[in-house]
Amino acid sequence: MKNKIESRKEEIIRVAAKLFKEKGYSAVTMRDIAKTMGIKAASLYNHINSKQDILKAIIISLAEKFTAGMLEIKGSGESCINKLKAIIKLHVTLSSQNIYGMASLNNDWMHLEEQMPYYIKLRSEYEDDFKNILEHGIGEGELINVKPDVMMFSILTTLRSLYLWIPKKEDIDLNDLTENLSQILLDGINK
Amino acid sequence: MKNKIESRKEEIIRVAAKLFKEKGYSAVTMRDIAKTMGIKAASLYNHINSKQDILKAIIISLAEKFTAGMLEIKGSGESCINKLKAIIKLHVTLSSQNIYGMASLNNDWMHLEEQMPYYIKLRSEYEDDFKNILEHGIGEGELINVKPDVMMFSILTTLRSLYLWIPKKEDIDLNDLTENLSQILLDGINK
DNA sequence: TTCACTAACTAACAGTTGTTAGTTAAAATT
DNA sequence: AATTTTAACTAACAACTGTTAGTTAGTGAA
Secondary structure: OOOOOOOHHHHHHHHHHHHHHHHOHHHOOHHHHHHHHOOOHHHHHHOOOOHHHHHHHHHHHHHHHHHHHHHHHHOOOOOHHHHHHHHHHHHHHHHHHOHHHHHHHHHOHHHOOOOHHHHHHHHHHHHHHHHHHHHHHHHOOOEOOOOHHHHHHHHHHHHHOHHHHHHHOOOOOHHHHHHHHHHHHHHOOEO | OOOOOOOHHHHHHHHHHHHHHHHOHHHOOHHHHHHHHOOOHHHHOOOOOOHHHHHHHHHHHHHHHHHHHHHHHHOOOOOHHHHHHHHHHHHHHHHHHOHHHHHHHHHOHHHOOOOHHHHHHHHHHHHHHHHHHHHHHHHOOOEOOOOHHHHHHHHHHHHHOHHHHHHHOOOOOHHHHHHHHHHHHHHOOEO
């Protein structure tokens, strides 16, 4: 059943995500989405159930990709520093693959309805895993002894904002970016 | 004319900023704001001109405080590292003083209308000044030689997200936070 | 050919939106 | 005491919201 070519439903989700990034979920109307696709708002409902369903499709699928990525990293048996580098790469990869979706994930999750508790659960678990890696790194002497909360906040907010920044650099090389970010986030900028 | 006690207009702006942080500008109605204050929506218009004016009041005044802070730092004659520490302190100070306003500044600026170009101008100049400090630091050998764009992105997005994080820690000491952030952002977490 | 399916359409709905007009009771000023 | 100002109110508006119902032209299968 699933085709390589984009289904109409996937197109709606893609177009909606782009509009959500520009104006936010609440400010985008079904008529906006339809107009961008060159059809009428009512026609959208041949493919999707509701506006809410579009948001859900964007956010939950992305959140689950982060969870899957973290699961793999957790079980990799690498050093703490290497795990952190893998997390950075995970964010660069997923963000560059779905810039518009990342905007909704960051800014529109509070407009989820039934799915909100599930999203919150995924996010909490991700952050717990992240903090765990940091605490382990501190315990092993791999990392400096600073509050892991502040550490995680600092790194994670940078990674969560990548979607704002990647599209501005058309010529960007993602491996370079991952490398630069690792250096800055792990070793700082002070010479 | 100006009193120490909060005017009704200031109360509207404060209440609105809190609601804007929770749901975003577009999802908050004038009736929401009024209800929170225990009055009717129409009564708000005795004190403010429009919903748009509330957003403008929140965002522009904050943006101008950042501009003023940067101007002072720029002319301080301090070393690059000390200027960066001063920027970190500026963000911690302004963010903790106005957590709700910072949310609008970050997430709702695109809903500014006439004032949008002015906001964009302030933000661009701030970022230019920031990058300038970094480039100077690299040139002088104070900072490692990594693309200043990536450096600025990394530090600035962390600082811009402080509003998300400060309120979670009731017991937080702002000087501690500034100190921890400086260490992490400037020297990294790698031992 | 006949039939069911797909994906578009028009029309309309009930509720919500920001905002205005006009009114009123209390407080402040003259 | 008379007057003006303040800050609330009710009622209403025109525009917009997400969504539904019913229709229709084109497509592929029987």
